[in-house]
Amino acid sequence: MSFRYIGDSGEDETMNQQLEIENVSGQSVVPVLSFSALDKNHQVLPQVKVSTVYGSDRGNLVAAYGTSVDILRFSGPGEHEVADVRVTVQSTAAARIPAGMHEVTTQALDSQGREITRFERFSKVRLTNEDDFPVFVRVAYIVWDQPPKGVTQQAVEVTAVGGLTVVPPHGTAVVKVTGDAAAAVARSSNGPAVSIKAYDSQ
Template identity: 80%
Template sequence: MGLRRLAATGVAVAMGGALVCGCGPLGADGASGSSASADAAARALIAEASLSFRYVGDSHVDETMNQQLEIKNATRGSVAPVLAFTALDKNHQEMPQVAVTTVYGSDRGGLVVPYGTSWDTLRFSGPGEHDVADVRVTVRSAAAARIPAGMHDVKTQALDSQGHEISRFERFSAVRLTNEDDFPVSVRIAYILWDQPPKGTTQQAVEVTSVGGLTEVPAHGTSVVQVSADAAAAVARNSNGPAVSIKAYNSQ
């Protein structure tokens, strides 16, 4: 948020990947052993099939972030996927030297995706990183989330040491989280520093720091997370700079 608008967009291609299924809870009939494993595998297949993706390099809308992965979940339940990415150039050719990682953790099961639409942010590194036009997405695994995700984004507000609201660009001491949903949600906070690339190049997250840990925010309520340790150092280092974001995302 609060970022300069830059380059073009692409469309992500969803591909089925190898499922990695762990042992799930017993079913309603008390099944165990092979039948429980089969149930877990079936649930994972359903979760995988429910996901679709779209890559948006630049939405051309002010105050929105670059290199966004739109994730749509057609299952009426929250899912924790593990995704893998292949960078593609403008001719839709693979770019094997470019590594693709994420800010919120959809590549490692750290992001919980609700029913409907949610987002992660992609990071590119390696030769040709500025030439990525699209990504191919592979679902390595997908499982029902232990903690349901909210339908609305949890809002963040930077606070000073006295609890007063301040800009995210200033040196803040805490973050207030606000949940608009009818049930409690659990989120993590990412403090993101963005680069300032030349015109025609998408803006990339160059530094991502966690603020606090997994935090529950009550239904239609707020929680306050204090900034300390590595996060405090990052805020001190990057405050008053040109481009930072404080983002909360569903996790478990």
């Protein structure tokens, strides 16, 4: 496995602080990774804690053969000085369920099942699978901060929407927004920066 950290791609509507995971093993795997934050001189920032949104640091993300993505979060003194990360593979295991070849897309729905934007107070999320086999995903509702110019945007709140969900081949599945997820949506709807992302899991 190899890794590439992308703080800011420079493209609009692209999530910051992404970790690209390149898996050349020929099969889907479940990694457990650990991270060291580095400054622009590639010196370790020892007080910065690195965690993930999708869970590649705790065996929650299934990395597809090819390229997959996680999102990194930084906290502690020096968190805004992170320019790169050093990744250590603690372990890998073959995934019980293969990851999809395409990203499962998400669409916010109101209580009547009508399509609305992710910035509104939605009640359901429709997941769409382009692959010709079923995929298993989890859904995260991500609230982003609004940093000053030159500082990468960070996920400040991450809430699971539902649990592990099977999306049929060339089909859709609908996840209801309840509990903590409903509370998070109520707090952050009409806000400037939220994402609804599905990721392969098991």
